[in-house]
Amino acid sequence: MTGPPVLRTARRRYLTVCVLFWLPIGLAFSPAVLLYTERGMSLTAVAAFFAAHSLTAAALELPTGGLSDVLGRRSVLAAAGLLDIAAFTLLALGSTFAAFAVGMGLKGVARALSSGPAEAWYVDTVQAHAGPAADLRTGLSRGSAATSAALAVGTLVGGAVPWLLGLGPDLGARLSEATGGLVLPLSVPVLIGAAVSVVFVLYVLTALREPPRKPATLSSVLRGVPGTIGAGLRLSVSELTLRRVLLSAGAAGAAFATIELLMPGRAAGVSGTAESGAVLFAALACAGFATSGLGSALAPLTARLTRSGERAVLAGLGVSAGGLLLLAVTATSSGPLSLAVAVGGFLLFYLGLGAASPNENELLHRRVADGQRATALSVQSLALQLICALSGLAVSALPVGPLPWLFGCAALLVGATLWVRRPAPVPTPVAPTPSPVDA
Known part of the structure; x- marks a missing residue:
């Protein structure tokens, strides 16, 4: 086929x-x-x-x-x-x-x-x-x-x-x-x-289905994995667009740490008890995942409207930062309007990141060969997780109020500004090895 x-x-x-x-x-x-x-x-x-x-x-x-x-x-x-x-x-x-x-x-x-x-x-x-x-x-x-x-x-x-x-x-x-x-x-x-x-x-x-690979031995794995990791790391830090992807992943990690640490307590404060707050947060999380999915589905349209994948990432991170800004300005308010704005900000956060992520990964895959692709994705995931962990410590040390939310907002804005500069030309890709797929 x-x-x-x-x-x-x-x-x-x-x-x-x-x-x-x-x-x-x-x-x-x-x-x-x-x-x-x-x-x-x-x-x-x-x-x-x-x-x-x-x-x-x-x-x-x-x-x-x-x-x-x-x-x-x-x-x-x-x-x-x-x-x-x-x-x-x-x-x-x-x-x-x-x-x-x-x-x-x-x-x-x-x-x-x-x-x-x-x-x-x-x-x-x-x-x-x-x-x-x-x-x-x-x-x-x-x-x-x-x-x-x-x-x-x-x-x-x-x-x-x-x-x-x-x-x-x-x-x-x-x-x-x-x-x-x-x-x-x-x-x-x-x-x-x-x-x-x-x-x-x-x-x-x-x-x-994958093409046949040479049978791996323990010695070949021990030799091949470190070399693949080293090559992936060198490529990730030496190529401009890949550096932007990694730093953007770190910015998203800082924002996720802010949401994950602060939103459950905010839900409990609105609902009145920890138990009802857990239910409310589960509902919000479900809505957030669904909105992120909508943003991902709109990623190709975002790239067409902004006329490039780079500008689509910029727009997505900007929208997500705007969502955290809305959560920051309503951090000390509890009226119906403030709650509606806060929920809107929460959904905007997920919508923007959902639209940015596929465009980032498309740019990443254009610049890595088959033999380094999974490693490059792991480097990206590692950047997100490490910055998320470190940012969680920073957010927890900040006083209650708008400041922790502004921390996450600032991180996303920094990530967005990385994509303002003119993108580097795409290098000539390495010819892939045929991979049969059966129906």
């Missing part, structure tokens, strides 16, 4: 992989904190679990990106899915600090393994069949939109299932009693996530 049908098949498979990987994460998002505390964990312990996830993912971003470029996309993605199955099962059924810490650590490893291979597979396949100048932005924007949609649906279902189990003849209590307390209502969405991850692994192994 050649021509457009192959590209449509590759795009459909890429979107399916995005949905199947991120849907379980959305399912586990809403009940996570409540599940841990229901099992007797303190908030300090919960913070330690999330730190285990973040630090593990950050530490392994570059090695796993290099591993994908050396071993292949399919095997690394399948490994990520297998680790997610183990992680979700531990988190759903565990009851000790060690079980939760190991589960979150495994999720961090899976997150690092998954941060580039699917997108790299899609770009490899498109360029192998349509050439280096093939349209990438449309598929990347739809992949980003599919990811956001999966997170939005997963968040809603993950929050609704435990609530539904408590209705009528208390199914949740019966479930807990029948399993000796092993399965709580809050565990059910996480177990569903584990089941979806099984489907993810099977789909990856059967649908993501």
